[in-house]
Amino acid sequence: MEKKRGKPPKDVPPAKGSLTxxxxxxxxxxxxxxxxxxxxxxxxxxxxxxxxxxxxxxxxxxxxxxxxxxxxxxxxxxxxxxxxxxxLPDPDKAVSIDDYVKSLVSAGFHPASASQLAIRIFGIQPTASEIDRN
Incomplete structure (x- = not known):
């Protein structure tokens, strides 16, 4: 699937209050x-x-x-x-899958939902111990 990236048309100025x-x-x-x-x-x-x-x-x-x-x-x-x-984040210091699941759970995601999202994004399953702790 092709990733879409935000590049504004050259003749359209950014909207007031838009992100930098x-x-x-x-x-x-x-x-x-x-x-x-x-x-x-x-x-x-x-x-x-x-x-x-x-x-x-x-x-x-x-x-x-x-x-x-x-x-x-x-x-x-x-x-x-x-x-x-x-x-911007240093690519050499990318978050681990377990840390990602932990951050999602702390943000209010159910542990099973956080794990499913992590599997979808990373393509691998988080450790069982991380899921069990939450």
Whole structure:
């Protein structure tokens, strides 16, 4: 499946209150790290795919709950997404599958749902001990 990436048309200025290009780059980078397409991010975050596309194209301002959902799914915080002074993640320090499941559970996901999502994203199953602890 081809990954969709947000690049605004050259003749359309960003919408008032839209994400900065740095914030969009951060979301796109984390989507790459987690191997998520816009469609998958939309489904997991509970946001309509068209909204995800427009937010990443910077033609639409995101709602706070949408940013919170993106942050939860991508294993980060809204503050990190919005703060242009905080750098992109180091690919050599990518999150482990067990840490990812743990972050999802701490964000309110049921352990079984978190494990299923991790399997879908990583293509491997988390350790049983991580699932049992939650």
């Amino acid at each position: 290009s740095v914030s969009v780059a951060k979301i796109n980078k984390l989507m790459d790290v987690h191997r998520l397409t816009q469609d998958e991010l939309a489904k997991v975050a509970g946001v309509h795919q068209t909204s995800v596309s427009k937010i990443l194209l910077r033609t639409r301002r995101p709602y706070a709950d949408q940013l919170a959902a993106f942050a939860r799914v991508l294993g980060t915080t809204v503050d990190w997404i919005l703060d242009d002074t905080k750098s």
